[in-house]
Amino acid sequence: MSIVPKETIEVIAQSIGITNLSPDVLPAIASDVEYRVREIMQEAIKCMRHSRRTTLTTVDVDSALSLRNVEPVYGFASRDPLRFKRAAGHKDLFYIEDKDVEFKDVIEAPLPKAPLDTAVVAHWLAIEGVQPAIPENPPPEVLTVPSDNGKTAYKEDGIPVDIKLPVKHVLSRELQLYFEKITELTVGRSDSALFKEALVSLATDSGIHPLVPYFTFFVADEVSRNLNNFSLLFALMRLVWSLLQNPHIHIEPYLHQLMPSVMTCLVAKRLGNKFSDNHWDLRNFTANLVASICKRFGHVYHNLQPRVTRTLLHAFLDPSKALPQHYGAIQGLATLGPNVVRLLVLPNLEPYLRLLEPEMQLEKQKNEMKRHEAWLVYGALMRASGLCMYDRLKTLPSLVSPPARAVWKSNGKVLTTMSNKRKASMDNTMHQPPLKKLATESPMGATPANSLPVDMPGSSGGYPTIIGTADANLQSSRNESVPGSSGRKEMVGGQGPKTSAALDQAWKDDVDAGHLLPLLYEYFGESMLSFIPSPAASFFL
């Protein structure tokens, strides 16, 4: 009937030397023991409450015993709550571990450190009802994150960079797992089929927006640390590509963090192992990535493309940079569109080719590797200029024939009207270049990516409008032999009357296009001809 079994009483009685306890007494004592224990516990709980604690300690039991004028139980004094251990195999049997201690050890043990003295520190728990975010206060939203060091590191590092204010940011367990999985795949098994699946998921999944800052940080971090790891870099770029493809996520705020890594993969001096890895591929891929970013976000960030262009141009025009860097820059510029090529590459073509030429010749450059690189750069240049010209010609096929300046002057007006009509239809036509032909005929076998003809209507449209200028300027520019330089001059030239701007522009375009082909032919020879659109080519030939 009592929780205390009779047997216990018997055993205890025997242990203190009472052997002849009558069996009738046992239950009576047992029930009284239980009652007394409860009584002591009740008092002990009172003591605990008045000591402002919520865990019962041995001290409380001792004070309860002293309240009842009972000798306290010595030897268990401890300020800290006791740590009970569950006895193996029993559901509700607990014990306190009591290890044997060697007396010698106790004596020889160094003195324990003196405990720190009690002190009071003050802080603001709330200021006018608002809890300030200071270390003394608990974080506004306690993240329910398992203590995974790697991930918390991202969390702690990633957020303050992105967002100045401490913003509530809770990642669900699922998202954390997802992130972990993806990063693991990217780092370790980027050639597996699973990674391809992951990329698809990244490009389509609608729920991964909370992970964008972490991915951004991950990419930036990995790129900066692993410039020698080609496959990882490629995997990272593919990851970025997939993220960009995802229509559900809002990646704009993180672009400024992503761009440096992406640009690094385009124009870095060394990407992976110089000999074994095909870093050219990576550069081509990244070039397209840059172009697609510019295309998509150029209208949101007006300085995005100028900055990218400036970086690339710097790389391109610096002779001290290595050839792979030049290659990357050229590829990058090329993907930004024919207009960029026309305005920034073609003007520098002649001096550049002069520099490049010795590198390409067997007798002058003994290093097989360097020569190969030079040829690749040459090929990239040729492709860029060729595509540029192709674009021009396609737009204005009527101007293909190498024109005499006299002719130009005489029939200028007629042509203007014609080209204006053409311009209207340009949008339809310009997006259908004979890709396959390009692919097969590109001399160095550089793989033109699927979205190669990145002709941004927005950005390319931007340049001509700047160009649209006064008649006088135009006149002078027409006399220039290098069309690109004229463009630049026109940029300096002020604002022409707006009514004539479109007209002038179209007219000037015609002029430029007319100049392009012979010039390029001069530089690249026969191979240029393959870039001429077939109808135009026939006309030309």
Place this chain on the structure above:
Amino acid sequence: MDEEEIEKAVIAYLKKKGFKQTELALQEEQQLRNKNNSPSTDPDISKHILALSDAENVPAQYQEGYSKLRSWAYSSLDLYKHELLRVLYPVFIHCFMDLVAKGHIQEARAFFNSFREDHEMMHSRDLQKLEGVLSPSHLEEMEFAHSLRQSKVSIKICQYSYDLLIQYLHKTQSITMLGIINERINFQVSPGQPSSISDDAEVFTLVGSGHDAANLVNRKEIHWGLLEDSLGEKLEKAGGRITDSDKADGEVKDGELEENKKRSVDGGKGGSTLKKLKKDKVAAATGKASRSESSTASGAPRVKPELTLPIIPTEVEHSILEDLRNRVQLSSMTLPSISFYTFINTHNGLNCASISHDGSLVAGGFSDSSLKVWDMAKLGQQTGNSPLQGENELAPNENILNANAKGRSYTLFRGHSGPVYSTTFSPFGDFFLSSSSDSTIRLWSTKLNANLVCYKGHNYPVWDVQFSPMGHYFASASHDRTARIWSVDRIQPLRIMAGHLSDVDCVQWHANCNYVATGSSDKTVRLWDVQSGECVRIFIGHRSMISSLAMSPDGRYMASGDEDGKIMMWDLASGRCVSPLVGHSSCVWSLSFSCEGSLLASGSADCTVKIWDVTKSSKVSKTEENKNGNTNRLRSLKTLPTKSTPVYALQFSRRNLLFAAGALTKIA
């Protein structure tokens, strides 16, 4: 046949008891009666007698009777069910105690265990106590059981439920149950519809003296008004005089700024705007005055102090008036700033903390019987900050440096010979009291850093001690079930308040110093008249030990917090609960009203400080007092979690800055 049966039963009974003479006498009489052909007896009685004769089977009767009653109550009409179920609990505990008293310990235990789950939710703590009762002697010894046996439980019940119950008991012939109900329960039968469950808080607590006594006590008149001639009143009076010059100056300045802007816009009409400005000034002043009046609840009646109160030194009075003038008005829209004092490295030794009224002194009472007092103003100055703002700037390492440089950052007070359970500062911060498990109270001076007086009077640990709002007097609460009133200049108590059925756990003065409230482990709060020492109110409704008390500054309301984290607001005049505040998940260690009584702050062992809007509820209760509206839950305005620091003490300064203190505890 009836008579024969009765005869048989009686004879059997007599035989069993060995009353041979009686048996014979009976038989003779029977023969006589048979001749006279006496009228037949009621068949019911025979059954009753039969049942009584069946003495061997008592436990089974209880068990069966109760289980039948229970299943009947559970299957009764929904409308009346809760009333009938309410009857079950007293029947249950009395069945159990009857069984124990009759010596059927084993059966009592079995009975208890088989039905305890029904009552676990409402009465778990009582059940825990009763569980230990295992012999008739325990019943005598245990205060709780004893008081239960002594008194009748009164239960409010509607006429129909009562009829149902009586009908059932008669029909089923369950004499045992009927006996218990008649003996132990006092029904207050009310005509009409059954009462709702919520307004009937009394079910939770079974008071020894019974509810009648409580109701009787609560009928006594109390004067909850504020003291006449108090500082607040002085301020208001002064406010009337000095509004133009001093008090409303700040406001008017603001007004002037705006006015100036307007004027510059207006351009030329200088004269007219000046007049307008004056008018505005007056309006602002009166507005301010009226506002302060309403906020300090000067609508409260004034009462004369029953104690001779000490005279406040003029410079202290001036500083208090200054504080009152600079008080921040708090409301549900403007929440207070809270400065939190965290005790670190306490090694689980901190038992209590208290903060002086200006927040400059913090005292901690430790289980090693020491007291430590920190002067926060000094700490602030040492780090080169002004005393009030310096508090938050104190980085821990700075503090440690301080400590090293000076040896200690605090003043140590030794004198007690047991854990210190409570400390309290005098209203002006020059003295403080401490109470300890050594059953003494000591008075210490913060100026001299020395013990001045040791008050011996309690026989058991003194759980709580509180200075009166005016100083000089103080009240103490002890394990010996009494609360005592003392004055600092006498070593004997002035009054002893006895009446609680268990430990008095906390004590609190009323704002007008004429009353003292005590909270006890018997789950009641009592209000005592200091002058007469009589109990004038009993507040019943908590379900566990009362751990903290607070009085509203207007003297009308009282808040009490219990061990389960529930806070109840009481209307002192009516003795009714205005509204329970539910939100804390663990003991409420500390409660504090803001100075104008609009907010209530509560600090709990669940490591949070909660701010409650009290104005709203008071209004609601005023308007709906008659209706006794049960939906007027008070609003929790804000929950401020601390970093694993249970909140031991809360104190609104006179300027309405809230100070809180607690010990940082490591979570095991």
